Structure formats: structure tokens, C-alpha cells
Amino acid sequence: MAPTSSGLRVLITGVSDRLGADLARSLQDDPAVGDIYGIDVRDPRRPLGRTEFVHADTRHSVIAKLVRELRIQVVVHCAVVTHQLESVRAMHETNVIGTMNVLAACAGETSPVEHVVVKSSTAIYGVDPTGPSFMTEAMAGGRRRRGPLQVDMLEMEQLAQDFALRNPAISVTVLRFADVVDKHSDSPLARYLSLPVVPTALGFDPRVQFLHGADAVEAMRRAVFGRQRGVFNVAAPGILALSQAIRLAGGRPVPMLSGLFGPLQRLALTAIVGVPLTPRLLSLITHGQAVDCSLLLHEFGWQPAYDNRTVMAEFAEPAEDVIEGGEVQPVQERQLESYLLRRRLRGHQVHTL
């Protein structure tokens, strides 16, 4: 059955995350999409509808088998950590080793994959107050100071770029998302902005940009069908000063000497309010960042629907934890191998190439 239906066969990695799950649910309403498969190391926290969920770790090389047996045409690689909440090492494993495996699985003569979408982050540019006011896609890397997240993104995109060069038949879309901040997001920045009293750096009020989760999902959905080759910045239109963003989010900015954001303050913030002051967050709140999204507008003919003001105003509203689309799927396949075996037993036609 499964690979016999006529529509597009899509594999989403990191489907237990909010963006991956939302993408799966937005794709399954589309008649052009046939089977949707989702993999992740963790159980899905949100209902996935008709998406088939398989436990699989992108850090292992089993994905090649999955891709070939299920005749996957489009791979959306969402299993990329774009904010640093866990340890640097774990983040690096997921981002770099995971991406390496996923891309390796898509490569090769026998690969049925036609298109790959990779989630990335504007953290790749780093933060440089003396650099251009808007980062265009070509400005990644450079001489800026590097946090672990930026290093990860640089390495990960290097892999994607190499992959695109070696596999000219497969189109690759890399989407560099600005920091996703909405009611459902959990990141250092989202935690920081939801504080009632927000410490800011004295003498600085940088320009900041965010992205609504719904727009991130929409960008990926469009990339699945549009198959635009290349790298694209995705950020909400408009610009806010950090102090404006904090006020819109319902907080009160309290300037502190920026020298005070030392190790002690970081520990205190993390311990008291649970906001890890990562290098990324620290540089965002002192110097800020803005990216140029004209390439996205030009190639996709689309720009995010939520502007930065709306993103923040919505973030200020109380979060209602209603999950649409029914209950979480009861049956989950624990193991990739057993999943594939069970499919064969159920009489699915299995492509072994």
C-alpha cells in the first residue's frame, strides 16, 4: 500500500518537535501529498494525523534504509537544534552528525530522493554590530565571533552545500529561520522575553527580528512543493528595537551594565528564572541582528504573514494549550527494523534496491 499511493512521499525528521509536527499536519491536508513519514528519537508530543511515526535517530546510519524502502521523494530535515537549551555536545551531535547521516542517506545512485529541505538558523551569521545592517545569504561565516550554535550552523550548511554540489540531480533548499518566538516555543530567547522584568544591556537597544512558528512551517511547506534551490533567510517583516519587543511582550526592560552579564549573573538568571544566557542570546540582546529577506520574496513570491509587531503582541497573550487535531497517536513503532519488518508482514510492497 504505502508507497503505492500516487502523491508525493515525504519524510520529516525531527517530527516530534513543534515545527516538524505542524509541518506534517499541514502537509497531510494537501491532496498532492501521498504518504508522510515522520522520524524522531522522542515520542511525538502532538498528534500527527495520518503521518506514520517511526522511532529513529538521525545520528545513526539507518535512515538510508528507510528512505529507500519507503521510496521517499522529499526529505524535510527538521531535526536541527537552532537554540541552545541542552548541552553543546548534544546539540553538535544532532546538528552536524545527524545532518551528515540524513544527507548521506539521501545521496547515492539508488536514492529515490528528489528534493531536500534543511532547517537552519540566522545564528549562522553571528552578531557583529560593525558589520552590514542586514545580512544577506552570502554573508555567512566571516570574521565574527563564534558561539557553539553558529559553529554548528556553519558546519551543517557546509554539509548541505557539499551535498548539493555532489548530487546535482537533487535540489536542496536551506531555510535560515530567524529566532522562532511564539506561544509554543521554548528557547532561551522565548524564556527571556516572557520574563516580567527583563534585564537589558545599558546603553544598547538593538534591532531585533523574530519569526512566528506558523510562518516557519509555511516556508517549509512552500519549499516542499516549490523546490527552490539555494539558501534563504526567513524572518518576520519589519524591525523592532529590543525594548519595544519586550514591552509588546508584556515585560518591562531594566537596563543593567553590560559588564554585569558576567558568569555570576548568568548563573543567577539560569537558576532563578530558568533563562540560560547563551552566547547567542547575549549577543542578540546587546547588538541584535537583522537579515535581508528579499531573496525569499523574489524566489518564493511569499513573505511571512506575521510581522514582528504581531509576533510579539501574540506572544504576550496567555498561552492556551489546546492541541488541535485529535489525540496523540497511540501506536508507535519503537524500532525502525521492526517497523519495516511489520510493514512487510502486512503485505506492503517493499522496494529493495
Add this chain to the structure above:
Amino acid sequence: MSPRSRRTDAEEELRHELGLLYSQVALELRSRSAADSNGGGDHSDGALLRPDFGRAAADLTALALRGSPILGSLLDFFAHQRALATRGPDAELDEFGFDREWTESLLPLFRWAYTSYWHVQTSGVEHVPAEGRALLVSNHAGVLPWDGAMIKTAIFAEHPRPRHARALVANFFFGTPYLGRLLRRTGQTVGHPDDIRRLLEQDELVLVFPEGVKGTGKPFTERYRLRRFGRGGFVQSAIRHRAPIIPVSVVGSEEIYPMLGDSSLLARLTGMPYFPITPTFPWLGPLGLLPLPSNWSIRFHPAVRTDELDPELADDQNVVMEVADRVRETIQHGVWDGLRERRRAFL
């Protein structure tokens, strides 16, 4: 533009009359109290009259204050600043962080510096186009970019259709607290080709100082001798994005901080591109940052029609350097003319 900056005859008259009234009331009050202490007058009468006189005096003081152009504008200025500070998230910033409303609220201060402090004489402002993109190119001097502020003020004070010039500032400043924020809020941005492109594509008026820190950091003995114009990057941008170049010559900015020397050690320690030593800085501390009141002139020259060139010529280094040299010559001659016409540097 505001009627306050130039006192009208009517205002002058009103002030005079208020002053007269005020002195009459003061006289009256003094004679009353003198009469009281003599014990000659009717006490109840005095008690009735005194509060009225007191109130009248207070009212008249307030009136006189408001009638005084300087105090009145100051009161207005602070009231306006307070109103603007309460905008919070409603303040409209453009994508570079430019707060138009707030910047315009500061204009009275700059206008005062323009007319009363530096006595700026401006000519050729008609060469600045009322709309559409253009690149203003000026000589640069004086440690702190007051020349940029005065060029911007000149356009606001003299142009029939004033508009904001967006200056490109040395990158170094944007990482510094307060100053970086101030520069962005008043419409300045980083000197990067991509920033010029964005501004010109939005049909803005862009102001550049091709000498950069080589211009502001030069010693007093070399004043009014223009430095090298970089590698002509501004010409490339103008040709590529079809913007005319309007050369601007500024005289007076060299004397505001006569730079006697430059401490490379202190520059290295503070991370600044140069560390100026002037007769007042760093000896007087922050007070040494006060610019001296020299006499200024600004002249805008006719446009160099880089907008009519083929945009592909932007990659022709010969053409670029030729135009850059021509612009530099125009500015240098404008500076010499301005110096010749200026009677003295101070007072």
C-alpha cells in the same frame, strides 16, 4: 523653520511690554510693603491686596518666561521629549533603526548650533534634489562628526523641501554603548556597500565621508588638506545604483577640536581608531568634548551625473578613480574658496 528661532518684531514687542509690566508690579509691591512696615496703611486693605499681587506676579513671571523665546523653546522641547519618551513600543522605527519623529524633535538644538553657535553660511542647497536618491560626498574633520550633523541641519534649515540625509558612519561606533544607539536612532548606519545599496534603492539621500577616520583623525597642522578618498567605493555605489553625486565642502569643522596629537597607546587601550589630544581633551574630561565655536560655511556643489553613466562602469576602476578624483578636487576647491571668503576662524 520654527518662528521661535527668528524672533519676530511682534514677539520682541510683547517681551518688552511684559518686562515693563513686570517691573511696574514689582515696584508697586515694594512700595506696598514699605507702606506696611511704616504702619501707615490700612492693614485689612493690605491683606486683601497682597495675595492678588502675589498671584499677579507669579502669572506675569510665567508669561514672561513663555514670552522669552529661549526659555519658551526649552520648555516646549522638554515637554515634547517627555511625550516622545512615553511612546514605548508605538515608536515607528525604519529598518535601520531610524526614529524620524524623535530625530526631528532634536532639530531645535541643532538649529541653534547651526545659527547661533557656528554661524553656518550655506550656499548651493538647491543642488540637493528634493526627491529621489542621491549621494552627498563631503570632506570630514573634527574628531566627532559634527560636520555630518550640520550638513543634515543645513538641508533642514535652508532647503524648500527638507529631507533627512542618512550618513554612513565608521563601523567602530556601532559597537559602543549609547553612541551606537544614538547614531542609529538619528538615521545613521554602518559604512558598508550593502547599506548604501539598500538606502539608495529606497531613494534616500545618503551622506558619505570618503576620508573616513583618516579625515577626522588628522592633526591640526594639516587642516583643510583632504585625505585620500579611499578606493572610490562610494563612486562604485553611485554608478551601480544610478545616483548622482553631490560634492559638499565644509569649512569650520577643522577648528572645533584642534588636534595637537594622537596617542596611539591610548587608542590601542580604548579600542578607538585614534585617540585625539586637543587643548581641552582629555585634560578637561567630558568638558573637553565641547566643540569650539568656529565660523562655518557649507557649500553644496552641482551634481556629478554618475546616475547617467552605464551601471556596468562601476566595475571599471579607471572610471571610478577618475570620478572620485574629480569629486575630491571639487570639494578641495570649495574648501579653499570657503576659507578665502571666511573673515576669521573664530568670533
